[in-house]
Amino acid sequence: MKKQGIVAGNWKMHKSPVEGANFITTFINLMLKIENVEVIFCPPFSALFNIDGVLKDSPYKLGAQNCHWEKEGAFTGEISVKMLADCGVDYVILGHSERRHVFNEPDDWINKKVKAVLAGGLKPILCIGETLDQRSNKETKNILFHQLKNGLMDVSDFADVIIAYEPVWAIGTGETANKEQVSEAHGWVRDILGEFYSQEIAQRTPLLYGGSVKPVNAEELFEIQDVDGFLIGGASLKIEPFKEIILTVKNKLKD
Ligand code: PGA
Numbered sequence: 001m002k003k004q005g006i007v008a009g010n011w012k013m014h015k016s017p018v019e020g021a022n023f024i025t026t027f028i029n030l031m032l033k034i035e036n037v038e039v040i041f042c043p044p045f046s047a048l049f050n051i052d053g054v055l056k057d058s059p060y061k062l063g064a065q066n067c068h069w070e071k072e073g074a075f076t077g078e079i080s081v082k083m084l085a086d087c088g089v090d091y092v093i094l095g096h097s098e099r100r101h102v103f104n105e106p107d108d109w110i111n112k113k114v115k116a117v118l119a120g121g122l123k124p125i126l127c128i129g130e131t132l133d134q135r136s137n138k139e140t141k142n143i144l145f146h147q148l149k150n151g152l153m154d155v156s157d158f159a160d161v162i163i164a165y166e167p168v169w170a171i172g173t174g175e176t177a178n179k180e181q182v183s184e185a186h187g188w189v190r191d192i193l194g195e196f197y198s199q200e201i202a203q204r205t206p207l208l209y210g211g212s213v214k215p216v217n218a219e220e221l222f223e224i225q226d227v228d229g230f231l232i233g234g235a236s237l238k239i240e241p242f243k244e245i246i247l248t249v250k251n252k253l254k255d
Helices: 017-029 045-055 081-086 097-101 107-119 132-136 140-151 179-196 199-204 215-222 239-254
Strands: 006-010 038-042 061-064 091-094 123-128 162-165 207-210 229-232
Touching (some): 006 091, 006 207, 017 239, 091 107, 107 140, 140 179, 179 199, 215 239
Parallel strands (some): 006 038, 038 061, 091 123, 162 207, 207 229
């Protein structure tokens, strides 16, 4: 299956609506020819609507960092898929390790969110990954198996599903998983998807890597056969490193 090229920037809780819109305007003015790379900006909720106005006629896409599965109701502090769609959102990051480990989101919530996002016509970026203890105890494959099985329960249409493998110990730590670790984990994800669904789904579902991706390691990581792109935190907050990573992916796709 042909390698895909997706680069998503997860801004987490950074940038005001004005700062975000200025950042995107500067990015658009670089006039990058991103061709076959899908570039997604995931700002905080408060900046989505503003940024959509700036992104509209550009090749860039808008993503959110979370959502609730219900359409509306008494869910203080939450946001629905429709509300995100109304802000121009195409993608939603779900099950990020900070949601799982800081906010204790269980797999069954994440599963409800994946289904709600798909039902709402948006595309989920489902994050999975092991902690350092789990890796040390050789539980990584088992963790990925359960997070995929539970997160994707009753999902039958895979056309819009993206998986992001993000080892928890590599997120925001400066520590990147090495080539062998990423290659092995992405191979397991394809095997697990093949086991649950079909080889066709396993091969065509885009697999992103996330965890301290930077310009210096992007090329080496994108050379890994089963890496179709990146989910990037820290390095997506500044123009230069984010641009460099996108160009690396674009150039590698041409090789
Ligand atoms: P990082 O974050 O690139 O800062 O490690 C990645 C993520 O949380 O998605």
